[in-house]
Amino acid sequence: MPSDLKTGSLLKTLAAMKPGGDFLELGTGTGLSTAWILAGMDTASSLITLDNDAIFQEVATAFLAGDDRVTILHTDGEKWIQENTDRKFDFIFADTWPGKYNHFCQTIDMLKKGGVYIVDDMCEQPNWPEGHQGKVAALIEDMDQLADYTVTKMHWSTGIIMLVRQ
Numbered sequence: 001m002p003s004d005l006k007t008g009s010l011l012k013t014l015a016a017m018k019p020g021g022d023f024l025e026l027g028t029g030t031g032l033s034t035a036w037i038l039a040g041m042d043t044a045s046s047l048i049t050l051d052n053d054a055i056f057q058e059v060a061t062a063f064l065a066g067d068d069r070v071t072i073l074h075t076d077g078e079k080w081i082q083e084n085t086d087r088k089f090d091f092i093f094a095d096t097w098p099g100k101y102n103h104f105c106q107t108i109d110m111l112k113k114g115g116v117y118i119v120d121d122m123c124e125q126p127n128w129p130e131g132h133q134g135k136v137a138a139l140i141e142d143m144d145q146l147a148d149y150t151v152t153k154m155h156w157s158t159g160i161i162m163l164v165r166q
Contacts, residue, residue, distance in 0.1 A: 003032060003033045003036070003095065003120055003158075004157055004158060006156065006157035007033070007036075007120045007157045007158060007160060008032065008033060008035075008036035009036070010118075010157070010160065011033055011036040011037050011040065011093060011118065012036045012037070012039045012040035013040060014040065014091065014116055014118065014162075015036075015037045015038075015039075015040030015041045015045070015091060016040040016041075016042075017116075018041075018045065018090040018091050018116075019042045019044065019045065020042065020044040020045055021041070021045045021046075021089075021090035021091055022045070022046055022087075022088065022089045022090050022091075022112075023037060023041065023045060023046065023047040023048070023089060023090065023091045023092075023093075024047070024048050024049075024087075024089045024091070024092045024093070024110070025037060025047060025048070025049035025050070025092075025093045025095065026050060026077050026081075026092070026093070026094045026095060026096050026098055026099035026100070026107070027050075027051055027077070027093075027094070027095035027096025027098075027099075028049040028050060028051035028056065028057060028060050028072060029051060029053075029056050029060070029095070030056050030059040030060055031049075031056075031059060031060030031061075031063055031064050031072075033093060033095055034047070034049045034060060034064055034070065034072075035063070035064060037091075037093065038064065038067055038069060038070060041069060043069070045069060046069050046070075046071070047069055047070045047071070048070075048071045048073065049070060049071070049072055049073070050072075050073040050074070050075050050077060050080055051073075051074065051077075051096070052074070052075065052076050052077060054074055057072060057074045060072055076098075077096055077097070077098025077099060077102075077103075078098040078102055078103055080098075081098055081099060081103045081106050081107055081110075082103070082106070084110070085106055085109065085110065087110055088110060088111070088112045088115075089110055089111060089112060089115055090111075090112055090114070090115045090116070091115060091116050091118075092107060092108075092110065092111060092115070092116070092117045092118070093118045093119075094107060094117065094118070094119050095119070095120065095121075100119050100139065101135050101139060104139065104142060105142075108146075108149065108163060108165070111163075111165040112165065113165055113166070114164065114165065115164070115165045116162055116163070116164050117149075117162065117163040117164075117165075118160065118161075118162050119139075119160070119161050120157065120158050120159065120160050121158045121159060122136055122139075122140070122153070122158070122159030122160065122161050123155060123158055123159025124136075124159075125158065140153070140161070143161060143163065146163065148165065148166045149163045149164065149165055149166060150163065150164045150166060151163050
């Protein structure tokens with residue numbers, strides 16, 4: 001499910017707040033959110049975006065691979081997170097299960113101090129599979145228990161939650 005216009009605009013604005021930043025997107029999809037993030041990034045910033053769906057990645061690659069600030073990876077998100085826990089980022093947009101519902105703690109540990117973690121689709125959606133609401137509730141509960149992070153929940157757009165590492 002691609003991010004909507006409001007989410008894209010927010011991603012662009014937040015990206016603009018991290019000049020020279022290191023960015024990570026988990027769940028490239030067709031590259032719509034990737035394009036929004038790139039639109040906010042300055043020329044000194046870099047973005048790694050990854051997805052396990054080769055067909056979607058072909059679309060993203062066709063439109064975005066010419067931008068030398070982005071590295072598009074076709075890989076399993078869980079495996080990538082496990083292999084890159086030593087990496088640190090200023091901005092992480094988790095738009096897929098790995099980094100959001102799986103390996104959440106490992107992912108937010110990859111934030112630099114002052115780094116922002118963003119998830120969308122946190123308000124109930126008509127296309128959610130049965131039982132998904134429980135996963136969302138559990139993730140929100142985990143976020144509420146975090147120390148050293150500022151949490152903001154927005155019942156706006158598709159439901160966005162942001163964490164900032166203190």
